């Protein structure tokens with residue numbers, strides 16, 4: 001794992017220690033409830049009006065002006081495993097980039113909305129996107145978990161599909177986490 005990956009892994013571990021709803025079991029069972037227990041509302045919407053150049057927006061985070069709390073808006077037209085990743089990704093932005101802590105209020109001017117779609121990002125935005133993706137992958141399928149399970153599968157493609165199924169992530173995310181586990 002590189003420095004960013006290690007740093008984010010530590011943040012995810014600290015989060016799990018502090019907040020029981022962030023345990024891996026709870027995340028697998030229902031990440032939506034896990035995040036809502038932190039005090040972040042999750043809403044579903046048809047985000048087709050935000051589409052740019054034919055690219056779909058999977059979701060975004062914003063601050064509710066009345067409550068001063070973060071909210072995550074999810075594209076209701078996407079499959080469940082994709083929405084799970086989007087929720088985890090947006091939570092990553094809220095914690096890593098907004099520096100929000102559960103229970104705190106946040107000024108809506110301070111929180112910049114980042115739409116989850118890969119269009120015209122600057123270098124800084126790209127780095128933030130990578131960090132949020134890293135956070136999401138680690139939250140949903142920790143690299144240490146993959147390492148512990150490594151010897152149970154005869155080959156990588158079987159492992160990838162089994163992990164995707166069990167941890168409710170896409171095969172791509174499972175593959176990325178397996179590769180990180182194998183590099184170490």
Ligand SMILES: [Zn+2]
Nearest residue numbers: 114116129132
């Ligand atoms: Zn993002």
